[in-house]
Amino acid sequence: MPRPLSKRWASWVVRYSWWIIGAWIILAITLRVAAPRWEDVALDGDFDYLPVKMSSVAGGRLLDEAFPGERSRSQIVLVLSRDPGENEKLRKTDAIVGLDLLRRLYHKLGEVSWQRAIKLGYEGGPDDNTQPWSPWIKLTREAFDTAIESDDAFYERIANNVPETAPTLEEPRLAIAYWDRGKLIESLGGQDDLVERDFEAALILKSRIPKLALPIGERDLTSWQSLLDVLSWQDPVIGSRLKKSGARLAVMQLSSELAATGNIATVEAVDQMIKDVVRYSGDFTEPGLKLELTGSAAIGGETLIAARDAIRYTESITVAMILLILAFVYRAPLLIFVPMISIAIAVIVSTSLIALLTDWSARGVVPGLDLRVFTTSRIFIVVILFGAGTDFCLFLISRLREEVSNQQLKRDWSLACEDGLSGVMSALIGSAMTTVVGLGMLWIASFGKFHYTGPVIALCLLVGLCVCISLTPALLRVIGPASFWPSTIVLKSDTVTVSIGDTSGDAGSSSLWSMIALQITRRPFLGLFLGLGILAFPAVYGFRQESAVTYDLSSQLSHAAKSRSGLRSLSSHFAIGEINPVTLLLVHDHDVAREDFDKQIKRLTKQIYAQEGVLTVRNADDPLGDFSPDREMGLLSGDAWKRRALRNHRAAQRHFFSSIDKYENRLARIDIVMDGDPFSLETSRRVSNLGKFLSAQASDPNADFSKATVLLTGTTPSIIDLRTVTLKDNRRIKVAVVIAVFIVLLLVIRRWLLCTYLIVTVLISYYATLGLTVLFFRYAYGGDFVGLDWKLPLFLFVILVAIGQDYNVYLVTRIVEEERRLGWIAALRRAVSRTGGIITACGLVMAATFFSMTSSAWLPAVAHLFGFEASGGGIALRGIVELGFALGLGVLIDTFYVRTILVPSFVAAIGTFRHRQSKAARLSDESSGD
Incomplete structure (x- = not known):
């Protein structure tokens, strides 16, 4: 009779x-060595991984196509x-700080714009306005001019109190x-005289500048490369x-999505500039x-910084x-x-393998391979690999300890290792596969981060399983009985004497x-019934609260x-929607004369103003939304002059109409400022209603934009699409x-009723955990609680349903094993007795x-209490903290309850x-026999 596969595998190992x-x-x-x-x-961001059919994604792609290189996808607001x-x-003196900021900021804009022009092919020579780099060279000149004007004004105010420090390229003057x-x-x-005048000024301010200033193309501007433009209070047209x-704003328009990984470096660079200014x-x-600083990119960047710190803290803690628990157990x-x-070894192999496969996927090394990591x-x-x-x-060591403690069967260490591994193989594979299959089901998700993660x-986890059924028993086999030192195991020809911890003989009892x-x-x-009844109360509450989650990125930061903090200051003086318009x-399905197009947009603008929650509408005729349709003005009034100036400002030029031939007389762009927080449910509801109104216009055969393509994009439409998906x-x-x-479970246990119950x-455990988590954080956050992070319910469900079965599988497979030689009641008692301690240790x-995963919320404070400073920004990411708490609580409920x-x-x-049925049947048979 052939040996079982598990026995053959164990023998081979x-x-x-x-x-x-x-x-x-x-x-x-x-x-x-081979893996990057x-x-x-690693990638990040949420909105980039929505299905392409969603309005916000389609709108973003259309913006990229119709306004190449000019699309601002997020902002940092100073x-x-x-x-x-x-x-x-x-105060009047506050202008000194503001001017110091603007001179540095506009100079960075000039540097970045010049580098962008070089990448587009600029090698020198006059600008003829026809080249793709032309707008960026113009912006470079404007930015340098503004930086120098701000520098002049700055120095004029501090000339009598210049700090007695050695001059640098930026202090006290912007040489x-x-x-x-x-x-x-x-x-x-x-003109040569302009060039000589600037060079002379630079040399006077910093004599060694020719050696210190790198050529523009060689400067490291990686942290600033997404900067497209800066709009500030100093601008003579839009500054008002x-x-x-009580406040002034400078808006950095960025090409990166709000949660792009590059925003980490940008936020850190801007934060350093702020520190230098102060x-x-x-x-x-x-x-x-x-x-x-605040704004969508600042919020997204700090979210990523908090995630980075959370990873570092999580790995260390x-x-x-685990070291402490293993030391206590063994x-x-x-x-x-x-x-x-x-x-x-499992972590190194698995993460390196994933990184290598992801790199191959990105470079197309393996056809058909589609893999991304975040x-x-x-x-x-x-956490899952370590846990x-x-x-x-x-599980393996516990079974090995049982085997070496069985004096009737074991005569040598190799045989103990072989039987220990073969005895636990089915439980290990069954436990692992529930988790692997459960997590693998995320592949069917439409949302990219779920689909890939x-x-x-x-x-x-499969790599971890392979390690644990091969490398771990191999190490135990090689180390030998000394593995249990300082406990002793003496192997004899007929008996085994074992002393492990405080147990002897039957070590599993x-x-x-x-x-x-x-x-x-x-x-x-x-x-x-009592157990199910007690767990039902928090489970019902959790079921009712499952959809009460928040998609507000800013609320996830501590x-x-x-x-x-910057958002609170901003909202104290300005409407938040101003920096996050919809x-x-x-897009018409045919060309429209520009004059007719303008009239259509004016009529539609008037209708949009009538919609709920609309504060201002910005279009080519009114770039800042200063002039609502009911506002009258004379031809020669100051308002009329301002309106004409706005139309010619660089912020408006080519912003509302595309210069691409395909869309030149077909596409119109309108920015709509909504009342309220862009992340709030109420704002989402209003934008959804606006979308329905616009769709109705496109469906109306008598409307100006009949049969036109209507797309909404921006932060709030992206949140709406994210929620829907x-x-x-x-x-x-x-x-x-x-x-x-x-x-x-059915394949491993082969008892459908028991599997259904598991x-x-x-x-029930999932919903109870969710309910208790909501109650805990509602109390912990108080009035600041706006709901759990939107990702928590799904990840909690998948991980708890999958991992929660591990201990059940280990217990039930042991019951089935013991039942082969004992009655059901003896088998149950023996299985619970034998596995109770080890499952509890595993659960812990x-x-x-x-x-x-919650360590980012408490580790910095604890470290500070003992006189240390934890590395990182000290920002706790609430979503990770909440999920870590919920998963830990759920595992404890599964383990101990x-x-x-x-x-x-x-x-x-x-x-x-x-047993009662069998007894009743037997009595019935006996009665019938009588």
């Missing part, structure tokens, strides 16, 4: 232990303000701006919209002045917690060493778990985030995960790894029910 160890080490080194860094291939109150007005403008005019073939009595100019004015150094080495994916990979990997190792984590098993089997129905794109994904994925995990228990490990009470009670109840 034991026989070739040294080869297996060497192979894994070589594979880890090879992949680590995770940071180099707010110079004083707190609202009796003395909220800015580099004069030098760069001279170089630009020279490259354009401009960017200043109030350091140099802050003492020239009265205390109380604030210079802060995860390792520390009190044996080598039994700590073996799991940690195994998991370290910044936050690494958090899930680390599940440690659990797998604990689930399979990536599943693949990493436990009086506590034996007592629990005894009580459950005595009163199974009481434990079953109050320590600079962008949130962009409407209208993810809600649909949630419903589909939950059904798919439940079916997939049920099939795996699914029901984890569903998994919960600890998930709770480590579901597996301890609900599952054994059900098995005992079914056994009792069948």
